[in-house]
Structures are given as C-alpha cells and as structure tokens.
Amino acid sequence: MSDSRAPADSQSTLVRWMGVTDANTAGFVHGGTVMRLVDEVAGLAAIKHSRRRVVTAAVDRMTFLHPVHVGELLHLSAMVNAAWRTSMEVGVRVESEDPFTGEVRHTNSAYLSMVALDESGRPEVVPALAPDTPQERRRSEEAQVRRRNRLAEREEILATRGD
Ligand SMILES: CC(C)(COP(=O)(O)OP(=O)(O)OC[C@H]1O[C@@H](n2cnc3c(N)ncnc32)[C@H](O)[C@@H]1OP(=O)(O)O)[C@@H](O)C(=O)NCCC(=O)NCCS
Numbered sequence: 001m002s003d004s005r006a007p008a009d010s011q012s013t014l015v016r017w018m019g020v021t022d023a024n025t026a027g028f029v030h031g032g033t034v035m036r037l038v039d040e041v042a043g044l045a046a047i048k049h050s051r052r053r054v055v056t057a058a059v060d061r062m063t064f065l066h067p068v069h070v071g072e073l074l075h076l077s078a079m080v081n082a083a084w085r086t087s088m089e090v091g092v093r094v095e096s097e098d099p100f101t102g103e104v105r106h107t108n109s110a111y112l113s114m115v116a117l118d119e120s121g122r123p124e125v126v127p128a129l130a131p132d133t134p135q136e137r138r139r140s141e142e143a144q145v146r147r148r149n150r151l152a153e154r155e156e157i158l159a160t161r162g163d
Contacts, residue, residue, distance in 0.1 A: 004128040005049055007136045010080040010090075012044040018072050029068035034094060037076050038062065038110045042090040045078035046114035049088055050126040054114045057087060060146060062110040066096070073097040074107075082143035086123035087115045089143040111146060 014037060022033045039056055046054040068074060078092045094108035118124040131140040 004130040006130055006132055007079050007081065007139070008132075010045040010049040010078075012041050012048060012078045014041045014044070014074075014076045016074045016076075018068060018070055018074055020070055023070045027070045029070065029072075029074075031064060034064075034068065034074070034108055035059070035062060035110075037074065038078075038092045038094065038108065039112065041076040041078040042092050042110070042112040042114060045080055045090045046088050046116070049080040049083060049129070050116040050124075052116040052118070052124055052126070054088075054116050056112055057115045058113040058150075060089070060111040060113060060150065062108065064108055066105050066107045068096045068107055069098075071099070073099055075104075079139075080129055081111070081139040082147070083126050083129040084147070086125055087113050088126060088129075089146065090114055091139060091143075111143070 016037060018029050018033075022029045024030060039059070043054055043056065073096070075095045075097060076092060078090050081089045081091045090112050092108070092110040092112065093106065095104050096107045097104050116124045116126045129140065131137045
C-alpha cells in the first residue's frame with residue numbers, strides 16, 4: 001500500500017452516557033469501563049487509517065486524571081499519531097461532561113498500539129501517515145520516542161534474561 005493518509009482522516013469520536021451498570025456502589029465509573037471505550041475508539045481510528053481489521057497489540061499508557069461519575073457524558077476522541085510497517089500508535093483523549101452544569105473535564109489520556117491484519121489474520125502493511133499541522137508533527141515525533149523506548153526496554157529485558 002503506497003498512498004499516505006493524514007492523521008485527521010482517522011479522527012474518531014464516541015460519546016456515551018454513563019449509567020449505573022458502568023459504576024461501583026459509590027457512583028464512580030469503573031476504570032475498566034473507560035478502558036473498554038478507549039480500546040473501541042482507538043480501534044475505530046486504526047480501521048479508518050488502514051481500512052483493515054485491526055487488533056490491539058498493546059496499551060502503552062493510560063492515565064486516570066479525574067474520576068467519572070454516573071450521569072456524566074463521556075466524550076472519547078482518537079487519532080492515529082504514527083504508522084509504521086503494520087502497526088499504528090493511536091492517541092485517545094477522554095473528557096467527561098456534566099450535562100446539568102456543562103462542566104467538562106479531561107479525565108484520561110491513552111496511547112495504544114494497533115496492528116492491521118489481512119484476511120488470513122496476518123499483520124498487513126498500512127498506509128504511511130503524513131502529519132501536516134505542527135500539532136500532528138509533534139504527536140508523530142512523540143510516538144517515535146515511545147516506540148524507541150518500548151523497543152529499547154524489550155531489548156534490555158531480553159538481554160537480562162540471556163535470551
Ligand atoms: C499483535 C499481533 C498481530 C502481532 O503479531 P506478531 O506475530 O508478533 O507479528 P509481527 O512480529 O510481524 O509484528 C507485527 C507488528 O506488531 C507490532 N507489535 C507486536 N507486538 C507488539 C507489542 N507488544 N507492542 C507494540 N507493538 C507490537 C510489531 O512491532 C509490528 O509492527 P510493525 O510492523 O509496524 O513494525 C499478535 O501478537 C496478536 O494477534 N496478538 C493478539 C491481539 C489481540 O488478541 N488483541 C486483543 C483483541 S483485539
């Protein structure tokens with residue numbers, strides 16, 4: 001696949017209204033509920049970039065900045081930050097909105113590695129990413145740093161095991 005795509009082409013959003021089945025008895029939404037939605041919106045962004053079926057290879061980072069409460073709207077937005085051979089890094093930002101007051105809070109950020117698969121379930125080459133704006137270029141450069149660190153960590157661990 002030779003054509004390149006802009007990060008904005010993969011822009012994906014999900015909005016969910018948090019109910020009692022999403023929360024614990026204190027009324028706080030489970031971290032796992034948010035993680036599931038993060039995985040879903042990241043998958044959507046990776047599909048839009050690659051136009052292929054994708055799997056989550058890793059959740060590289062997920063931060064929880066503020067709790068989410070029952071009755072709040074969760075807005076999740078995702079975009080491909082970088083694309084390599086068959087894998088992509090997707091960045092996700094989560095915000096909560098209180099529909100009564102209009103208060104919006106940044107609750108979570110996450111980075112996921114998604115891999116495109118062919119019809120036989122083997123990793124498939126994805127289109128290159130062509131970041132255009134300064135913000136898109138910054139995100140792409142930061143994704144390269146995370147990938148380098150991830151690979152260096154893996155090498156170091158394998159070396160300590162003597163594999
Ligand atoms: C992800 C998966 C397809 C990789 O398969 P593999 O045989 O290791 O394939 P490869 O070694 O060719 O790697 C393919 C790509 O995945 C990336 N990858 C593999 N493991 C990774 C990890 N732990 N973290 C980040 N990227 C990873 C590789 O870097 C490579 O990317 P690149 O082609 O852009 O350089 C395979 O491990 C898998 O199917 N895992 C299960 C996924 C799953 O069930 N997810 C939950 C449900 S969606």
